[in-house]
Amino acid sequence: MSEDGSTLARRQLGKYLRNGREECGFTLQQVAELIERSASTLQRMETGVAAHIRTPDLEALCKIYGFGPEQSVAMKGLARQGNEQNWWYEYGDLLPENFDFYVGLEASAQQLTTYEPELVPGLLQTPAYASAMIRSVYPDEDPHEHARRVKLRMRRQIRITRKHQPAALDVILRESSLCGVVGGAKVMGAQMRYLLDMDTRSNVGIQILPFSAGFPLGVSAGPFVILGFGHDRQGHPAEPPVVYIESYTGDLYLTKPDAIRRYHEAYEGIRRCAMNREASRALLRKMAKEFGA
Incomplete structure (x- = not known):
């Protein structure tokens, strides 16, 4: 079935509501009684098929699940986005700035297919590389908040590096992403070595698109990620895949x-x-040496 962004917003809202209920140890029936709705209505909310969620119901659920002010605002923002037919999602519009919708999708993905022409993607960045990138975006940020952002980016990598059922990561980096200096030569050298280490994992594959390849698509393609969410017992996608394009x-x-x-x-x-x-590994080793690592 064809989906649009509004369905995606409802789907993610439903996940947060279901997780909140399960973390509190409630059944569907128990919560439904607390908000004076039917269990089937609550289930439709949690599965993302409810066409509209009433604000009083959502506020009551946030209170029951102990969501803080920022998370409650984020839930309301997702509900409002769920009513839109076409969704250009912009941070800071309806959701709090530090509520990262993409991270929620990434955390539940089982397969991430990534093309990055200019930078090393977040899931493969070293702390020093990530810190330099974040500092470029938030140059005047206090040290505590900066450290929090770096920590969040590193925590995202657990999805790839954990021992039990790690997500599969398939990445193509254009050669330019290895040449653009981020944080200085020492940072870049360590980053090249880290890419080599990550490529030894059975669930990670890294390939380089060389300058000599030109532009295979006939246009200068920007970065994108295809997120897959696994399959059910019948071999059907557990959830529809999503393409994420950052600008x-x-x-x-x-x-x-x-x-x-x-x-x-x-x-x-x-x-x-x-x-x-x-x-690709040979080129990464060459670049690491050129950066002095």
Whole structure:
């Protein structure tokens, strides 16, 4: 079934509501009685199929689950986004600035397919590289808040590095992402070594698209991530996949099957022109040496 961004917002809101209920140890029936709604209505909210969630119901659920002020605002923002037909999601519009919608999607994904032409993606960054990037965005931020942002980025990597059922990460980096200096030569050298270490993991694959490959798609493609959420026992997707496209002014989430297909085709087109794993590792080792690592 074709989805739009409003369905994605409702789907994520439902996850947060379900997690809140389960963390409190409530059954559907118990919470439904507390808000004077039916269990089936609450279930529709949690599965993201409710066309509209009343504000009093949502406020009551946030109170029951002990959501703080910022999380409650975020839940209301998702509910409002769920009423939109087309969704350009911009941080700071309806959701608190520190509520990262993408991180919620990433945390539940089982497969992440990433193309990055200019930077090392967050899931593969060292703390020093991440710190330098974050400092560029928030140059005047106090040290405590800066450290919190770096810690959050590192915590995201647990999804990839944990021993039990880690998510699969398939990445193509354009050669330019290895050449743009972030934080100085020492930081870059350590980052190249970290990429080599990560590539030894069975669930991680890193390939480099060299400058000599030109532009395989005929255009200068920007960064994108295809998120997959696994399959059920019948082999069907557990949840519809999502394409995430980050930009300077806002982030775009695509869920329609045709868009997903086109981005998968684009990724395969880029992969055909990328270096194989062995050649990619050789280039990373070369870059590490050039940076003095």
